[in-house]
Amino acid sequence: MENNIDKHLKIKKKLKIIGIILIVVGLGCVIAGFIDIARANNSYSAPKLFFLLIIGFPLLFGGIACTLWGFAKEMARYAKNESVPISNEAGQEMSTGLQGITHAVKQGLKDEEKIICECGQQNDKGSNFCSACGRPLSKKCPNCGNVLEQYDKFCSKCGKEME
Template identity: 30%
Template sequence: MNNDENKKKKFKVIGFALVIIGGLLMATSMIEFFMKFGTFQMPRLFFLGFIGIPMLGVGSMILKFAYMGKIARYTSNEVSPVIKDTANYLLEGTRDSIA
């Protein structure tokens, strides 16, 4: 395994950990917030949402970097035949006017 593969593996582990922890913190915050509706008590764990939302965002960004190569290769493989067909069609239609 080369150095880039190690970095991608670390990015995936860190990204998934941040997304899961951030999601749990945000869910805890929201559940506790909505459970306090109808009572006169203040939510005590609402601040966890302010920690969870940035963690969720940073984790998502790290996961995007970790999977960027796979996504680019997939996109290239899907788009290349269409571009080739379009270019051939345009060249076939303009061949008489060029010569």
């Protein structure tokens, strides 16, 4: 991994050096070509170094492209390196938060799903008798026949108050 990164960095470094050399050479060619055209215009003779412009421009643009590519990759790498830990931290915090919420919700549901007997035993919802002491955990509403938990004060169906 390390070697690959080093190799990659070296390639990018070369790319930037090549790019800068191309820019310098291309720029030199373009300037020389322009100077020749200016001189040719002044002396009313055909420019002899016009080919320098033809060579110079692609070199210049190629050099700019190489340099930009070399730096763009580097910038992308920095952006990636900086954004990844942040998103990791945020993700961890979020997942921890979510875990906490999920745990709380689960715990809440568990408590709601349990019927706590007078003896302290937690019985699953729907249990008719305590699994520890055998006390009845449910009763029927005398008004509508709805099955209620032992300690419900009002019927959830008809609203009748239990004795």
